Amino acid sequence: MNRRAPAGGWVIAAACLDGAAAGCGCSGSPSAGSPFPGLEQVVAAGETTLLARRLPPEAAAPQSSGDDGGLLIAVVRMADGHEEMRVAASDNGRYAVRHASRAGDEFRNLVVEDVNADGHPEIVSRWLGGQLDVVEVLARAAGGDWKPILQNAGQSVEERRRPDQSIGFWITSRTYEEGVGLPPVFETRVWRWDGSAFTEEATP
Secondary structure, eight states: OOEEOGGGBEEOEEEEOOTTSTTOOOOOOOOTTOSOTTGGGTSOTTOEEEEEEEEOGGGSSOOOTTOOSOEEEEEEEOTTSOEEEEEEEEETTEEEEEEEEOOSSEEEEEEEEOSSSSSSOEEEEEEEETTEEEEEEEEEOGGGOEEEEEEEEESEEEEEEOTTSOEEEEEEEEOOOOOTTSOOOEEEEEEEEOSSSEEEOOOO
């Protein structure tokens, strides 16, 4: 059952359809009993579905009179080998992709949660880009579209819930400022929601 979870989270239907998705933790392939009708409208012939999730209508973007099935999120490996995340909305039973992201080279994980404490879910995806951990946060935009409100990368990315119930991102990266023969130097920068955008928190 889909339901609103405490602290602004959503418990949603999820299915990993290909064990090749790193960090997915499950394997298998679509079947006739798939909980994701309409997936074939989002994934083209020759593409592999790595993961699919559905948001219930009450957690999805504002609906027009024709929207009837919430959102379908799919991560696919395209025929050229690249991986892409697609957010599709239902309109009278047909799904159309409203946003597509390639935040990194390799998809790692996907979480749907309220990041900016506005009472609506955002889509947080994690990717591997070279040797960096990449995070992208998608939020609802006008007309039922989605847009990135954060895209950043570092050697490590950590999420922390803040007192105002928004989520901050602690991103640690190498500075390359160390002297010859000395150990690497790392720096952590904090990105927080300021009410309208993610901004870097000033260093004390």
